[in-house]
Amino acid sequence: MAIWLAGRRGANYFNKTLISTTFIRSLQTSPTVTASDDCIGICRKPYSMFPCGNSSPPAYFRSRRFESSKAQQRLDFSSSDEDEEQIQGMEFPGGKIGFTSEMSFIPESSQKRVQCYRVLDDNGYQLSSTSSLQHVNKEVAMKMYSGMVTLETMDTVLYEAQRQGRITFYLTSFGEEAINLASAAALTSDDLIMPQYREPGVLWWRGFTLQEFVNQCFGNKNDYGKGRQMPIHYGSNKLNYFTVSSPLATQLPQAVGAAYSLKTEKKDACVVAFFGDGSSSEGDFHASLNFAAVMEAPVVFICRNNGWAISTPTTEQFRSDGIVVKGHAYGIRSIRVDGNDALAVYNAVRVARKMAVTEQRPILIEAMTYRVSHHSTSDDSTKYRPVDEIDYWKTSRNPVSIFRKWVERKGWWSDEQESELRADIRKQVINAIQVAEKTEKPALGNMFSDVYEQVPLNLKEQERLIRDTVKRHPQDYPTDVPL
Numbered sequence: 001m002a003i004w005l006a007g008r009r010g011a012n013y014f015n016k017t018l019i020s021t022t023f024i025r026s027l028q029t030s031p032t033v034t035a036s037d038d039c040i041g042i043c044r045k046p047y048s049m050f051p052c053g054n055s056s057p058p059a060y061f062r063s064r065r066f067e068s069s070k071a072q073q074r075l076d077f078s079s080s081d082e083d084e085e086q087i088q089g090m091e092f093p094g095g096k097i098g099f100t101s102e103m104s105f106i107p108e109s110s111q112k113r114v115q116c117y118r119v120l121d122d123n124g125y126q127l128s129s130t131s132s133l134q135h136v137n138k139e140v141a142m143k144m145y146s147g148m149v150t151l152e153t154m155d156t157v158l159y160e161a162q163r164q165g166r167i168t169f170y171l172t173s174f175g176e177e178a179i180n181l182a183s184a185a186a187l188t189s190d191d192l193i194m195p196q197y198r199e200p201g202v203l204w205w206r207g208f209t210l211q212e213f214v215n216q217c218f219g220n221k222n223d224y225g226k227g228r229q230m231p232i233h234y235g236s237n238k239l240n241y242f243t244v245s246s247p248l249a250t251q252l253p254q255a256v257g258a259a260y261s262l263k264t265e266k267k268d269a270c271v272v273a274f275f276g277d278g279s280s281s282e283g284d285f286h287a288s289l290n291f292a293a294v295m296e297a298p299v300v301f302i303c304r305n306n307g308w309a310i311s312t313p314t315t316e317q318f319r320s321d322g323i324v325v326k327g328h329a330y331g332i333r334s335i336r337v338d339g340n341d342a343l344a345v346y347n348a349v350r351v352a353r354k355m356a357v358t359e360q361r362p363i364l365i366e367a368m369t370y371r372v373s374h375h376s377t378s379d380d381s382t383k384y385r386p387v388d389e390i391d392y393w394k395t396s397r398n399p400v401s402i403f404r405k406w407v408e409r410k411g412w413w414s415d416e417q418e419s420e421l422r423a424d425i426r427k428q429v430i431n432a433i434q435v436a437e438k439t440e441k442p443a444l445g446n447m448f449s450d451v452y453e454q455v456p457l458n459l460k461e462q463e464r465l466i467r468d469t470v471k472r473h474p475q476d477y478p479t480d481v482p483l
Ligand SMILES: Cc1ncc(C[n+]2csc(CCOP(=O)(O)OP(=O)(O)O)c2C)c(N)n1
Pocket: 198, 246, 247, 248, 275, 276, 277, 278, 279, 280, 304, 306, 308, 309, 310, 371, 375
């Protein structure tokens, strides 16, 4: 459990350097290689990719991408202190590469792990070296904090509701409240969100009401998905939040496509795709990173590395230093942040968003955190991980408490306000449950609509069968689902 151990090592483990220095540069910004002097019409150099040793490809080789951007820079082939042999590089497909007589394999991993950007320590004290950064103002900070408390409270009440048999399934975001709310705060409402499923706080930030969340979980007629999805599969066209989809990582290639579309339309917005460490094992993740890099799509990938994919720990998921190094491999500027530090997440997402939009390039953020809850109501995580590990993250590294200490120290929050807020939200969620429970379900016919313009014969047949069955066994059919 590398993440857990790292956490135990305490604050010193985390880097204190400024964000601007910690984005892993995907591309060097050295000037492009110029045409060789000895070119006399036919290039004498072997393996020269292009006639005349010209570094720029002829017209038929050039990309047909929408538009080249600042992101499109060529890699420098050598550094100044390397030997003569190295300097005599040659053109290969993809650019000039230096030679070396030393046979050395690139090691499978670097000796030092990529450091983690943070602003606050575990006691909510701001690290001195981060003072030059502009932090959130009072209004934004208090909305972030209220959102974190709302998410925590909604999760507690709806989890209980599932245990009471009132809803079929639930999944909490305990331990990941900072990633949810701080990333949401750093974006604009025009940015499109492609969620995985543990990011409802982003939707709350944009104005999704507690009643809307609860309607979805109850699958009543006011659920935008018309009761056709499992609970927690939220979505909102109005709020630019794509509907959660159960198959992991499918949102990632869609995010790149949507981002490319924003690029062609010259929109002042980006796509923000959330995913877990487990999703990074899907082929879709790799295809998406490569696709985004090559197409220079304005997409911010935010990986919530919470240490677990249900019962699979990250140590069984990959051998690399987490997710952040994969960005580098695909040519994407990347950063690792402390996902339990709301200010670090806010700063990193804000800068990432700006780079994605103004430079038209993808950015990858790996937010280190821990899934404090069981994976979902279908899981019991004490069967595969020690309870004291869970408790450690719940108490010593709780993102809500860390941020609360910071806002309290600023004089923006008090114990009275805290208890008032928690009681008020609990009341609101319980009230929303009562309303949602009384609201009738979507009519039966909705099961067969909205996918095909012309309902195909097999679906028509299925609808006929179910209606016949209901007629024959009305006592088995729920009374709150209109026919
Ligand atoms: C393609 C696919 N494979 C497997 C699953 C089953 N599954 C659902 S959630 C999950 C774990 C995902 O872990 P991670 O991406 O780390 O997200 P987390 O739950 O930790 O937030 C798995 C394996 C799925 N939904 N889709």
